[in-house]
Structures are given as C-alpha cells and as structure tokens.
Amino acid sequence: MLRSTLGAFLPPLQPVHTDSASASAFSCPHLKDFGEEVEKEPKDDLELQSSHLRVSNRSNNNRRREPNNCSSSVGESTNSSAVPASSSSSSSTSGFPPSFSLLSAPRSMWQEAIRRKHYLLDRAGVSGGVQKGECGVGGGGGQGKRNRSPDWLYESYYCMSQQHPLIVFLLLIVMGACLALLTVFFASGLNIADHVAFVITVPTALAIFLAVFVLVCIESIFKKLLRVFSLVIWACLVAMGYLFMFSGGIICPWDQVSFFLFIVFVVYTMLPFSVRDAVIASVLTSASHTIVLSVCMSSTAKHMEPIVWQILANVIIFLCGNMAGAYHKHLMELALKQTYEDTCNCIKSPIKLEFEKRQQERLLLSLLPAHIARVMKAEIIQRLKGPNFGQMENTNNFHNLYVQRHTNVSILYADIVGFTQLATDCSPGELVHTLNELFGKFDQIAKENECMRIKILGDCYYCVSGLPESLPNHAKNCVKMGLDMCEAIKKVRDATGVDINMRVGVHSGNVLCGVIGLQKWQYDVWSHDVTLANHMEAGGVPGRVHITSVTLEHLNGSYKVEDGEGQERDPYLKEHGVLTYLVINPKVERLSPQHHYRSRNTPYGTKMRASVRMTRYLESWGAAKPFANLHHRDSMTNENGKINTTDVPLGQYHFQRRSERTKSQKKRFEEELNERMIRTFDGINSQKQWLKSEDIQRISLFFHNKSLEKEYRATTLPAFKYYVTCACLIFFCIFIVQILVLPKTTILGISFGMAFLILSLILFICFMGHFLHCSKSTSASWMWLLRSSVIIANKPWPRITLTMTTTALILIMAVFNMFFLGDNAVPQDPVYNSSNESQIYQNRQQVNPNGKNNFYLPYLIYSCILGLISCSVFLRINYELKMIIMLAAVVVYNVIILQTHASLLDDYSRFLYETESLDRPGVLKDLKTMGSISLFIFFITLLVLARQNEYYCRLDFLWKNKFKKECEEIETMENLNRVLLENVLPAHVAEHFLARNWKNEDLYHQSYDLVCVMFASIPDFKEFYTESDVNKEGLECLRLLNEIIADFDELLSKPKFSGVEKIKTIGSTYMAATGLNASSGSEYASQELDRQYMHIGTMVEFAFALVGKLDIINKHSFNDFKLRVGINHGPVIAGVIGAQKPQYDIWGNTVNVASRMDSTGVLGKIQVTEETSRILLTLGYMCSCRGIINVKGKGELQTYFVHTEMSRSLSQGNVMP
Helix, strand or coil: CCHHHHCCECCCCCCCCCCHHHCCCCCCHHHHHHHHHHHHCCCCHHHHHHHHHHHCCCCHHHHHHCCCCHHHHHHCCCCCCCCCCCCECCCCCCCCCCCCCCCCCHHHHHHHHHHHHHHHHHHCCCECCECCCCCCCCCCCCCCCHHHCCCHHHHHHHHHHHHHHHHHHHHHHHHHHHHHHHHHHHHHCCCHHHHHHHHHHHHHHHHHHHHHHHHHCCHHHHHHCHHHHHHHHHHHHHHHHHHHHCCCCCECCCCCHHHHHHHHHHHHHCCCCCHHHHHHHHHHHHHHHHHHHHHHHHCCCCCCHHHHHHHHHHHHHHHHHHHHHHHHHHHHHHHHHHHHHHHHHHHHHHHHHHHHHHHHHHHHHHHCCHHHHHHHHHHHHHHHHCCCCCCCCCCCCCCCCEEEEEEEEEEEEEEEECHHHHHHCCCHHHHHHHHHHHHHHHHHHHHHCCEEEEEEECCEEEEEECCCCCCCCHHHHHHHHHHHHHHHHHHHHHHHCCCCEEEEEEEEEEEEEEECCCCCCCCEEECHHHHHHHHHHHCCCCCCEEEEHHHHHHHCCCCCEEECCHHHCCHHHHHCCCCEEEECCCCCCCCCHHHHCCCCCCCCCCCCCHHHHHHHHHHHHCCCCCCCCCCCCCCCECCCCCECCCCCCCHHHHHCCHHHHHHHHHHHHHHHHHHHHHHHHHHCCHHHHHCCCCCECCCCCCECCHHHHHHHHCCCCCCHHHHHHHHHHHHHHHHHHHHHHCCCCHHHHHHHHHHHHHHHHHHHHHHHHHHHHHCCCCCHHHHHHHHHHHHHHHCHHHHHHHHHHHHHHHHHHHHHHHHHCCCCCCCCCCCECCCCHHHHHHHHHHHCCCCCCCCCHHHHHHHHHHHHHHHHCCCCCCHHHHHHHHHHHHHHHHHHHHHHCHHHHHHHHHHHHCCCCCCCCCHHHCHHHHHHHHHHHHHHHHHHHHHHHHHHHHHHHHHHHHHHHHHHHHHHHHHHHHHHHHCCCCHHHHHHHHCCCCCCCCCCEEEEEEEEEEEEECCHHHHHCCCCCCCCCCHHHHHHHHHHHHHHHHHCCCHHHCCEEEEEEECCEEEEEECCCCCCCHHHHCCCHHHHHHHHHHHHHHHHHHHHHHHHHHHHHCCCCCCEEEEEEEEEEEEEECCCCCEEEEECHHHHHHHHHHHCCCCCCEEEEHHHHHHHHHCCCCEEEEEEEEECCCEEEEEEEECCCCCCCCHHHHCCC
C-alpha cells in the first residue's frame, strides 16, 4: 500500500487503445541543450537503413518523387521490451532502454507505442488527457492538460519525492498526537461527561486523518487529489484548534498558540502548497486565531493592557513561525531543485558518455579494424590518464608494434587513368568533391564485395579481401570489385565525355597489416605480395582487371581470362617472371581501345568544362561526407541492447524529407530520456532513505564509503551566515515575546544583553569576510576577519562550534529567566468563559488585585518551541548534531516543566480553575500536559524535516560526486576523440569538424598559396625487407621500420617543429608539409616576405632532424640506411575525403613535383627545385646545383641539393621574428 513511501516499483504496462498521434514525447528543459543537438543531425541509422531498402531498387528520378513514410513509423515504434512490466526502483542510471526496432511486426510496434504513451502519461499524473489535481511544484492543481505544465518531470519528481513523503509523515505525526492525547486523557482519570467535546473531537479527527492517510498512500489518487488533500488536512487542523480552544475549560489569551504555530509551520514545510498558497493559508491561520481571541477577550475584560501584551506576543510568535517556515520552504525548494538538476546532469552524462564512446568507436573504427583498435584504444586512454597510470608500461626500448600477419588474402590496386589531367582543370571544391564521390562509390563497392579499403594515395585506391577474417572467396571478391570499379568509371565516361578510365591490378598472397608510427595512423599492408599487386596495377591495361597466376588459381574458373602480357609493360614483372592475365568481363563485350576514346554526346553538353561535367554527374551518386556522423546521436542501443556503431549509409538518403526525420528523431530521443529519468526518479524518492541503499546507511544516513563521508563533511558552506542570521531573528522574536510578558528585571536585561553581544559577534565574523571581499580596499589589519569568514565557510569544525554555540545560547535564553522570577509574581490572568465571564473576572480581581506580569508561563513554553525551531534553520549542518541538540533541549525542558517548575505551573492552573465548576482543566488546557506534548510534536516534526533535508543534501552530494567522476570520464573520452581526430587531421581541420556549427553537407577543402611539401624515403629498406622464418616472415623488419617512423613522429612534438604536419607514410616513405596552418588570402599576402617563407626553412630543419634520427637508429641497429629527401613548395589543395575511412590529403602540382624530387633524388641528399633553392638561399641555406634531370610528367628540370652538413641554428635567427 505504501508504494511511494516504502518502495517504488514501476507499474505494469497494459496496452491502451488510444490515438497514436498523441503519443508524443514530453520534454525536459534541463536536457534541451542535449536534445537540440539531435535536431542538428537527424539522420538515424535505422531510418536510413529502412529508406535504403526502399530506395535502392528505384532509379534516381523515381527516388526524387517517392514519398517518405519511414520517419513516422520509426518515431512511433518501439521494442516490446523497452519498459519492463515491473522495474525495480534501484534501476541503475547507466542502464538505457532498448531502442526502437523496425524489424517488429506492425501490430507490436503500434501496441508498444501506445504502451509507451500510457507509461509516460501515467508517470506524469495524466489520466485520459485531463487531470484535475496535477502535481505542481507547490502542489498547484487545476492544470488540466499536459501542455500547461512546461516542466512536468520536475513537478512529478517534486511531488513524489518531497510532497508525498512529507504529507505522509505529517499525517502520522498528527495521528500519533491524537492517540497520545486520548491516552493521556484516559490515564488522567478525567470524567468523560465533563469533556464530551474532547472525546468526540479527537477520535473524529483521528478517523478523518486515517482515511486521508489511506487515500494518500494510493499514488494515483494522491496525484489527482493533491490539492484536495492539502486543503482537507489544513482545514481539519484549524478546526481542531478552534474546538480545542472552546472546549475543556476557560479561554485564555495564550490558548492553543502552540497548536496554531504548528499549523503555520507545517503549512510551509510539510503540506504541498505553493509558496503563495502557503503564505495565504498561514496568514489566515494566525490572523484568525489573533482576531478570534481578541474579540473574545475584549468583550469582557475591563483591564485590556495585559491582554494587549499577550495578543502582541502571539503576533510575534506567529510572525516568527511564518518567517521560519517560509525560510525553510524556500531553501528546501532550492536544495531540491539543485538535486533535481544534478540528477538530470547525472542522467545526461552517462548518455553523453555513451555517445562519446560510440563516437570514439566510430572514429577509431574509421581508421583501424576492430581487432587492432581495441589494443590501441587502451594505450591512448593510458596516455591520457597520465604516464604512471595502470601497469601497461613498456619495459623494453621499443615502441609498441600493432602489426599482424594474415595469409590467403587478395590485394587490389586501382588507379584512375587520366585523372591527373582532369585535376589540373578542377577548382579546389570540384577536386575534393570529385575525389570524395569517386572513392565513396568505391567504398560502397568494396563493402558489397567484402573488401577492406586500405588507403588512398592521390588518385590510387587499394584494398584487400580476407581481412581481418579469412574468406575463401577473397580472389573472387577482388576481381568482382575491380570489374565493378571499371563499370562505374565507364558510366562516368559515357555520361560526361571525360576521358578517364580505371586500371586495376590484383594479386593473392600473404600480408603484414597494421599501424606503424605514433601519429597520423593509417591502416596499411606490407609484403612482397603487396609490392607485386602494385606493379600489377602499373603494368595493367585501362578498363581491365589485371591478375596474376596465383589469383587465377583461386578463381577456380569463375572468370574467363586472356594473356595479360604484363611483363612487356612493367620491368618488375619481367624481372620476377610473373605470369599475368586480363579478366574478361562477363557482362559486356570486350571493347577495342579506340572505342574508349571516341567522342560521345553527353547529357551535360560539351561546352562545360570537363571538371564541371564530372562534378555534376557525380552528385547523383550521393556519397556520404566525411565525419557526417561525428555529432550524430542515434538511438542509444540496437534491438539487441548493444551499442549501435553502424556507419551512416551513403548519400542516396539525401532524398528523405529532413523535417520528418528531425521530428521523429527528436521525439524518440526525448521519450528515451524521459523514461530513463522517470525510472531514476522512482529510485531516488524519499522513501529510499528508509530502505537498504548501496551508498547510504539507513539509520545514520552516513555514507558507506568513509572517504566519501569525510569529503561530504568537508564540503564548503557559503550559506552558513544566512543560517546564523535566521537563528538570530528567531532569538530576537523570543526576546520581544519575553519583554512583552515577563516582569522587567535586571537579570532579564543583562542576560539578553550578553546573548545579543555574543550573537552579534558571531554574525559579524560570518558576514565581515563578505563585506571585506566586496570592498575595493581592505586594510591588512582586517585580513584576519576575512580569513575567519573563509575558514567558517570551508571548514566543518568551526561551523559545528558556531552552530552549537548559537543554538545552545538561544535554547538557554528561552528558559533562563524562568529561574530568576520572584515569588511575588503569582500568576493572575483575565480569562473568558461564555457562561459566567463577569463573575469569574471580578472574583479573580478580588483574590489578587495586582494584575500585572501574571501571564508569562505559557510564553516561556512557546519560547522553548521557538528555540527548537531555531535548530532547524541550520539546514546543511549534520543531522545527528541537530538531533542531539534538540533531544537534549526537549529532555531539559520537560524536566523543567514536569519537575523543577511543576509546582509553579500547578499553582497557575489552580488559580485559573479555583472558581470553576471543573476541579481541574482538561488535557487541552493543562499547561504541563500540552506543553510537554507540544515540545515532543515539534521535536518529531523538526527531526523528520532535518532527516529529510539531510538525505537530500547527501543525495545531492552523491549525484554531484558521480557527475564529477562521469565528467572526468567524459572529458577523457572527449580528449580521446580529439586525439583520434587529430591523428587523422591537422589540429585546425579537426577543430572545424569538432565545431557544433559546421554543416556536414559541405566537404572540407582549403586552397593554400604557399605550402612546402617533403617526401623522405629510405630506399635501402626495400632490400633490407625479407620474409623468412628468422624474421617472422618480415615482422621483425617492420618492427625496425616502426622504430624509424615513431622516432620521426616524436620530432613533431618539439616546439620548433609545431608547424610541420605529417600527411602519411607510404611504405618506407615519410610525407610531411608545412604552411597548412598559415592564414591565407590578403592577410597572408600582407605578411613580410621572410615570415611567409619561414616555414620552408622549418621543413628543411625537419629534414635535417630526420637525417640525424636515422643516423642514431643506424648506430643502435647496426645498419647503414640513408635518407633520400625531396622538397618543393607552391600552391596546394587540402581536403578530407572518404566517409568510411576519412582521410586528410593534399593535392596539386607541388605535391607531384615534391614526390619526383624524392624518387629522382640521391641517397643522403635533399633535392629541391630551382624556385625552392632561391628561397633557401635567402634564408641562409647553401645549395649546390645538381643540373638538369628528366622528371616524369614534367620534362627536364634543374634541381639543387641542400648542404646537409651545415647547421641552421645560427642563421635561423635572421628570419625569426
């Protein structure tokens, strides 16, 4: 029954037959920033895959006209196991509901969508679309429809975590008080006939509160009738107060003040009223009590002065109760709001962490196969967490080598014939777009034929079949892929009239595959078989697939072939006696070479530039853009509950209607978040503090983790000064009350004066630091006050000391003057009785004509109650400390009331009732009984509130602590993503893709006017590389190459080489460039000449450093490798291509000439062009002319050698700013 108070379990979800169109998601404002990012990139894997099934069989023209019916179905379909029928309240916040599935039957999809809607509406307190008493932040009802409550999730959380437990505890306290009154009544032996009103009122109230308690424990009824319950409880309490006042004896000005003070206080702290409603109810309660008593007393009393002082004292007490209650409500709502926000952050952070992990997986898997990515990922995380983290330390002198050997694979090399000429006519955007479309299409073909793309080298594309898992038909896959590539290029040629073709070479054998170096990882393959496949492409025929005899054997007659005569076209094939064949495409007839170059009528016309025709045609292929899914938050899990790492499919899905995808994606995302938050909030409701918890002890609320407990107690508390301020205000109210009712004695003035002095000093110390901090100039002599304030806010023990001092002083002063009142202060009080008021008042004046200072005793008890309330205003102070202080105070007060000063109270009661028909007052009019009961009621109430507050303070701290750790993990993941991205791209390009405002419809490309490009190769390594059992089939040779490349990469981390950007490695060749991070355009042209060319000198210095590194490696490895370097400078085009494996590259004549400077160079020399040599001479370098050499594709060029024996360190100062 006590479902919300003693345990939270999710309700079973039953199908509800309702309009599915209304099953929209609710929104959480605290997660809006995260949800908006979904809207930026709405492409969902499942959506796109579903669209692909429909689109792939249609032509391009039909595809544009086809309506999109995918989004709505996806957005409203869920997995049938998304929300279990009974979910435990201890559901982990890291668990995420399974995602939507397109594979479910239509009926189950609709049923699950309806079940999800019913679940969300039920948790939000909505019934049938209209709600008569919806939970509000302050219990505000009457908000019928869901759209009237913008933050329904917080309202539901506030309702069930704060309002529901507190109202339950209030009912328990009131029912316990009623039982206590009945017990005392029957134990005292009072005559029932004389107290009929009491006997009727208390049991009736007990029955009403018991009925309300039963209804409140039913969660659905509580949500619907929240305001009704609040009003009923408040009205019953007020009615009880007036019934108590007018029954059981005579009426006095102090009558039932403590009970009405209790009503005022619980209206603020325990009843689910809004702040406005609480103020109204409390003011009505206190004002009605004051007015009723004033009317009753003023109608008969002849001496009004004592009554006026008592009524004023009542007003001060009620004002104090309103102030303390409002203060408590305001701070508790702030604390709960903070807990809610921290909880939202904690729920959002695992989602973000999950996304970061998936994003990191996507990035890593876009670079490397999974089997290598896992190992390298662990090493990157280790490096990010610090050099001494974990035990994965490399104990040898070698860098880690991530290379594996695979046998029985087929290697395909493909080169686009005629593309170099086409590229010269392309603008930067056209070139990058063309390459991305072409290689995106090739990636799609590779995926269809179970091939893995290895690398893109300019316009060369090579891939392998049989990696990472062996495939029996690897040779067929590569041949089929080669034929498909030739077909694709043929379609481009026929459609555009551009004279391009495809030359493909395939060989089968063994490879070493993996990653070498420390930066700009690129998965690569090495072996003699890879070299042979490369030469098969070079010796091939445009438009044909050129294969070796080994590959032919693996085809098992699947394709017809003819002699390839590759030895006539490539000397390497001739030298090694390789037999080659050309595959006959079974789909088309063999075309003559002349047919390839004949003129055609193209649909784009011949007046356009070839690059324009090419670009426009390739747009129809719709290849995906690089990093298009970098900020893509798809459904968190797939139908199996595993993280979905599916790559975003290619671009034919561009034709889907974007707005529908956006709406569906955002709706699904919000629903998943809201369900997760609801389950989490069910698990952290206030009832959990009474149940077993993994983090918090049930009784003491201490953390099980001692270090966490120590950290919690050491938490800074800047609001402590406001606690002291509120306590001092309560003390001031006690002072006014006692000044109004107590005899004016010297002890009274001295005691309160000393107390004021001590409290003023505490307030001064607490606030002086704040004032000095705000002051522009602070004297050094006042710095100790600033330090004292800081210590109080930051250290627990000073706060505890001041708390104990302040509360002890207030509690003592509440009864201190009671011990110094003389015997002459016999209580005399004008009283009221409806039957014989004149007679009673006159008799009392005759008994004791001195009518002054005779009504202080009840107000000393009320001062004790106010003293207890002052303990509760220290909200963030330890719960056990407040409990000990209040318990000690209640015990001492009861000893005073029931023992030490019992005779004084008995004399006062006899005085009041000596002329009454009743021999003694009833339970409700007995000062000792009601004083003791009132103290215990306030003690229990304040104890419940203190424990509730302590629990949420600790829960808030727990969420913040968890959020902090998850933020650290998220930061690690973000850094990992950045490292991975910057390992593919230069830093400034990575920033472009990491930015939130970039459009993934645009390809990244950049033109540079002055970039220096270097190719540094180790030709001797080809002879060094052998494959035998001794060197593990070439693995140990690659280990040495890994050491060389890694040492080269380490140079990049030096500040002087920060401008050097590694582009890639090709076998044993190292490619780098400088000037890629420089400004461009007019800003660049305005720089001084030396400053423009400074990066060329940096590149030469880097080449010198490479030579030095290689010499050191030669000494340690007993080798004699020589570096051959080629450098050139000029304009280049930089860009990122490839969606499956994004790759940053640079293109242009400058790059081609730099490569030729290397390939035509001399070992141990740095060869440069004539233009580059002129600039180096101005920078202080010495160059010698080599002469005129023949460069492939460029004709005869005059080149120069840079003197490598000279040092640049001295001359560099001439050009450095």
